[in-house]
Amino acid sequence: MKKKVLINIIAVCLLLGVIFFLQELFMPKYMSEIPEGNLIEEYYKEEKKHDVIFIGDCEVFSNISPITLWEKFGITSYIRGSAQQLIWQSYYLLEETLEYEKPKAVVFNVLSMKYNEPQKEAYNRLTLDGMKLSKHKIGAIKASMMEDEDLITYIFPLLRYHSRWNDIKAEDFKYLFGKDKVSHNGYLMRVDIKPVGYIPKGRVLGDYSFGDNSYYYLDKMTKLCKDNDIELILIKSPSVYPYWYPEWDMQMVEYAKEHDLTYINFLELADEMGIDYSKDTFDGGLHLNLSGAEKFTTYFGEILRNDYNLPDHRDEVEYQKIWQDKVDFYYAMKEDQERELKEYGYLKSYGAVAQTIGD
DSSP: OOOHHHHHHHHHHHHHHHHHHHHHHSSSSOOOSGGGGGGGHHHSSSOOSSEEEEEHHHHHHOOHHHHHHHHHHHHHHHHEOOOOHHHHHHHHHHHHHHHHOOOSSSEEEGGGGGSSSSOHHHHHHHTTTTOOOOOOHHHHHHHOTTTOOOOOHHHHHHHHHGGGGGGGGHHHHHHHHOOOOOBTTOOOOOOOOOOOOOOOOOOOOOOOOOOOHHHHHHHHHHHHHHHOOOOOEEEESSOOOOOOOOOHHHHHHHHHHTTTTEEEEEEGGHHHHOTTTTBSSSSSSSSSSSSHHHHHHHHHHHHHHHHOOOOOTTOOOHHHHHHHHHHHHHHHHHHHHHHHHHHSSSSSSSSSSSTTTTT
């Protein structure tokens, strides 16, 4: 009897092991393409000592450099950003983050207010697959699913990705149980340049009002921060596209005033920041490149230091080794990207070709 029970236990363990192996194998690795697919999960390996947490879409993970904030101001920060991160995803990521640490300030990029309902499974996956299983992930999944999606496929991704068996590549085995780090505290570096050619005018909308669902989660985010004595700062990052309507901007101005928050539209401050859209973007204005991100971050860092009294940790021993390693990694990647750009004319090892306005 005992022998039979032992055999059954071993059989179950082997079955679970095979299922785990296949799930890890079939899950996209996002290394040679779409590196932003790794951003969410990289946070869990970090030291949780951040005074500022950034949340939002590509306008944070491409445009803000936590390393610059550290080098110039001694401010510790992390970007919990992802591609087309919707506001309910930002909310649940923030809720989850507060289980790990309590920052002094949270910065939310408001572009996602334009989306009042789920948009696309592919973008959902770039955010949700990287989250650890928790009540926060379940909440984010339920808020994000398209009509033809099932909750169970997010809990057990093998059910979604099993059809990748004929697309398995060498990198799926190489990164089976561990991946190379791709970001700098959530910042995805690009040193290449593609200037703004033109800025499309925004098409006329029938209604410029943000939706009730977007406001519902912005209210929840505001309450969450106030309940935890955290400063919530709303920003519009200085990306020239997608188009940011004056009517949208006014709604954020009014919301911030009503809720005693700070809202800054950095698009209006591009000249003051010294951003040159012929040199400081890598895809025609959707995202800033490294030089643009460092200019924006330097300007914003002054505001964070002066208006929010964030501490300078550069003389504190417990931070110095951690952040020196990050600085070294940052400049090593910068040097490697510059080498690739010179050798190949593009960034061969750093993900897919960037989207460009009009492409």
